[in-house]
Amino acid sequence: MANDYVFNQPPDGIEDRANASAGRVLLGGPVALVTTAWRGKTNIVPISWHMPLSAKPPIVGIAVGQERYTAEMIQHAQEFAINIPSRLLLHHVQYLGTLSGEHVDKFEATQLETFVPKTITAPLVKGCVAWIECQVVEAYPVGDHILFAGLVTSVQVDPQSFDDRWLVGEPETRPLHFIAGNRYSTLSGVMEARVPQASEAPERILRERVAEELELTREARERREEAVGELREEVRRGHSIDPATLDDLAKSGIEVSADDLIDLSKGIVLGE
Numbered sequence: 001m002a003n004d005y006v007f008n009q010p011p012d013g014i015e016d017r018a019n020a021s022a023g024r025v026l027l028g029g030p031v032a033l034v035t036t037a038w039r040g041k042t043n044i045v046p047i048s049w050h051m052p053l054s055a056k057p058p059i060v061g062i063a064v065g066q067e068r069y070t071a072e073m074i075q076h077a078q079e080f081a082i083n084i085p086s087r088l089l090l091h092h093v094q095y096l097g098t099l100s101g102e103h104v105d106k107f108e109a110t111q112l113e114t115f116v117p118k119t120i121t122a123p124l125v126k127g128c129v130a131w132i133e134c135q136v137v138e139a140y141p142v143g144d145h146i147l148f149a150g151l152v153t154s155v156q157v158d159p160q161s162f163d164d165r166w167l168v169g170e171p172e173t174r175p176l177h178f179i180a181g182n183r184y185s186t187l188s189g190v191m192e193a194r195v196p197q198a199s200e201a202p203e204r205i206l207r208e209r210v211a212e213e214l215e216l217t218r219e220a221r222e223r224r225e226e227a228v229g230e231l232r233e234e235v236r237r238g239h240s241i242d243p244a245t246l247d248d249l250a251k252s253g254i255e256v257s258a259d260d261l262i263d264l265s266k267g268i269v270l271g272e
Helices: 019-025 071-076 087-096 106-110 202-236 243-251
Strands: 032-038 041-047 050-054 059-065 079-087 128-142 147-155 176-178 183-186
Touching: 032 059, 032 071, 032 087, 041 059, 041 071, 041 106, 041 183, 050 106, 059 071, 059 128, 071 079, 071 147, 071 183, 079 087, 079 147, 079 183, 087 106, 087 183
Parallel strands: none
Antiparallel strands: 032 041, 032 079, 050 059, 059 147, 079 128, 128 147, 176 183
16 A cells, blocks of 8 residues: 555654543534523523534434533423524623523523524524524433434525525624634635546645645735734834724635734724
8 A cells, every 4th residue: 555554653743632622623613502492481502512413304413411401491392493693792602601591591681682483482593694493303312411403494594694505705794613712713714625637646636735725824824924913013003903904804814803913002902
């Protein structure tokens, strides 16, 4: 074999992590705000453990801690809704994760606006970019979580955010993605992959693509460092930075946050 893995050593620089970190490694997808309703009570919780399970019929799954109030609500109601928030709800998402619906009415605490669902009783949340209504068809205890499999009964989307796939439009139309802790992100660009043609040697073409992507990554890093440097200089001089400037950079594929500017004591970031 040209590349027998048994005789190849791991790449330099990789590090071991605890087995429990596997869940964190798999994070990065859209946040889901799961809403439920049962006997006059409603609840909402942010989760990042969700996935498609079947196409025909359409079934999606959410993993909820067995001891969570949300798990109890879903087991009683046998239905739930998945609301995909935009970046506009960044702080709401984080705050909702600190509350227990067993003791606090989360909708009352956050004053989130809701609207009527089409097929279930759980409320849908405004400020989101997609909504999926589900009826529970199976519930599987898996370790310390319960995997609820939900038959999709309705899907609604904001066409500025999604057609038959996620779009990368204005920053406020992008789905919010969870990284870990209180760190989030949004989609910043689209890349199109090229598959080698039948007449091309795949190993050569793919090797060339890797080299191209590495070069593009270096260029993007250099452009970002240059943009951040210019903004830092403005802050150092005591000038204000209009948030629209950050949005314009984001549209061009350069994500810059206020944290990148380091010392904000000599300038003002409008809106902060």
